[in-house]
Amino acid sequence: MGIRDSASPAPGDDQPSIAIVGGSITGPTLALLLHQAGFTNVSVLEASPRPHAQAGGVIGLEHSALATLDAIGIPQREVVPFPSERVVAVHVSDRQEVGRVHTIYPGRNTGWHLLNTALLNRLPDGWLQPNRAVRSLTVTDDGKAQLEFARGQAATADMVVFADGRRSTGRRLLDPSRPLHYAGYVAWRGQLPHGLPELSDFTRYEPHSTQFNCFPILRKDGSIGVDWTFYLNMTGEQFTELLGAAPTQRTYVLPHQIGPEVRAMVLEQARRLLPPAAAAMVEATEEWNAAPIVDIDPPQHMVHPIGAGHAVLLGDALAPVRPHTARGANHGIDQAHGLSIALSQHLHHDADLGAALNGWQHRYLPAVHHALELGPRLGSAMGLGVTPSPELVPA
Numbered sequence: 089m090g091i092r093d094s095a096s097p098a099p100g101d102d103q104p105s106i107a108i109v110g111g112s113i114t115g116p117t118l119a120l121l122l123h124q125a126g127f128t129n130v131s132v133l134e135a136s137p138r139p140h141a142q143a144g145g146v147i148g149l150e151h152s153a154l155a156t157l158d159a160i161g162i163p164q165r166e167v168v169p170f171p172s173e174r175v176v177a178v179h180v181s182d183r184q185e186v187g188r189v190h191t192i193y194p195g196r197n198t199g200w201h202l203l204n205t206a207l208l209n210r211l212p213d214g215w216l217q218p219n220r221a222v223r224s225l226t227v228t229d230d231g232k233a234q235l236e237f238a239r240g241q242a243a244t245a246d247m248v249v250f251a252d253g254r255r256s257t258g259r260r261l262l263d264p265s266r267p268l269h270y271a272g273y274v275a276w277r278g279q280l281p282h283g284l285p286e287l288s289d290f291t292r293y294e295p296h297s298t299q300f301n302c303f304p305i306l307r308k309d310g311s312i313g314v315d316w317t318f319y320l321n322m323t324g325e326q327f328t329e330l331l332g333a334a335p336t337q338r339t340y341v342l343p344h345q346i347g348p349e350v351r352a353m354v355l356e357q358a359r360r361l362l363p364p365a366a367a368a369m370v371e372a373t374e375e376w377n378a379a380p381i382v383d384i385d386p387p388q389h390m391v392h393p394i395g396a397g398h399a400v401l402l403g404d405a406l407a408p409v410r411p412h413t414a415r416g417a418n419h420g421i422d423q424a425h426g427l428s429i430a431l432s433q434h435l436h437h438d439a440d441l442g443a444a445l446n447g448w449q450h451r452y453l454p455a456v457h458h459a460l461e462l463g464p465r466l467g468s469a470m471g472l473g474v475t476p477s478p479e480l481v482p483a
């Protein structure tokens with residue numbers, strides 16, 4: 089099942105072989121959509137022994153993404169343990185609340201671990217191939233895409249879909265003129281190891297030059313906690329010095345990479361900027377991770393010719409967007425849905441594949457361009473990033 093090791097014989101049917109690189113959210117969603125559409129020769133190649141949350145915590149999914157999950161057999165009740173649709177924006181001055189606004193989110197919140205587990209548990213046997221870090225992409229003499237893995241083996245496929253995240257190998261190989269740019273601030277994340285009875289809505293504290301979000305989360309061990317994200321400005325030089333690599337290299341910072349010096353610095357900012365209840369959450373959380381916020385030029389293509397076939401970029405591999413847009417995982421799921429339709433029209437109705445893929449990318453690129461343009465504006469309005477807006481002083 090799945091892609092063919094270079095040395096092994098061709099499978100006996102005429103199904104296209106599809107290699108999906110990345111086993112987090114976008115990749116397994118596409119695999120399940122393809123399974124449902126009758127594709128049988130699909131592999132999900134994942135670099136790690138088992139996908140793990142990198143900066144993953146609470147993820148807001150809009151209704152279309154939730155409906156796609158429902159359609160592949162993942163009911164909302166399985167991935168949405170806390171059903172509130174409300175967003176509470178708390179305005180803060182001098183660490184005190186000065187007002188709040190309630191809005192309704194057009195979707196619900198899930199958690200990375202819950203969603204990833206639900207997806208991987210449903211993959212057909214043998215489709216997920218862990219420890220397969222893709223390193224390069226070449227073309228064989230008969231026009232197939234050939235993937236080489238860090239451990240030395242190689243495999244061929246008719247189509248390669250890169251869903252390998254913010255620091256995508258696929259993007260580097262297919263679209264090298266679009267490097268990541270550091271946006272000048274970092275999302276620090278953690279999970280308070282217990283719930284807060286008063287917290288049921290997604291709550292956003294908005295002092296100028298920072299933002300603090302929190303929402304309940306069902307933790308990996310089944311207990312209820314509070315997932316929080318604390319955005320803080322930090323220069324690229326500071327990041328590199330304190331976290332050991334440039335922010336466009338270390339695109340996720342794991343708990344063991346956060347030393348006492350940087351922890352003390354973030355805690356000091358929390359005590360200076362946040363209302364005491366929010367600062368207390370940061371302080372009471374032992375283990376943090378972080379994601380430097382990055383930007384990228386808008387993509388012009390999602391589909392790239394490779395030999396006689398195609399390679400495709402999806403989700404964060406295509407373009408990571410600022411978290412304030414809450415669109416990253418939504419894009420990946422929506423794009424996977426559209427791609428599965430294009431491929432299925434080709435398989436079952438003999439549609440021209442090139443035209444179907446072209447139509448697909450023209451439908452989905454505008455949403456990505458919009459989010460790439462919106463994100464920096466939202467960050468700047470909050471006083472975050474390299475071009476923050478000045479703080480508005482009330483008249």
Ligand SMILES: Cc1cc2nc3c(=O)[nH]c(=O)nc-3n(C[C@H](O)[C@H](O)[C@H](O)COP(=O)(O)OP(=O)(O)OC[C@H]3O[C@@H](n4cnc5c(N)ncnc54)[C@H](O)[C@@H]3O)c2cc1C
Pocket residue numbers: 109110111112113114115133134135136139140143144146147148149220221222223251252253254255256257275277317379402403404405411414415416417418419420
């Ligand atoms: C603070 C924060 C808050 C967010 N909130 C939201 C939100 O509310 N709503 C929303 O929609 N999005 C949100 N996002 C964005 C969302 O988390 C990402 O868009 C989403 O995780 C992208 O999923 P993905 O599957 O495309 O990539 P990833 O989750 O990055 O997964 C990529 C996978 O590919 C694997 N991989 C990498 N390289 C290779 C290789 N060479 N070979 C094989 N495998 C490889 C990795 O191990 C990983 O498993 C948020 C992000 C952050 C940082």
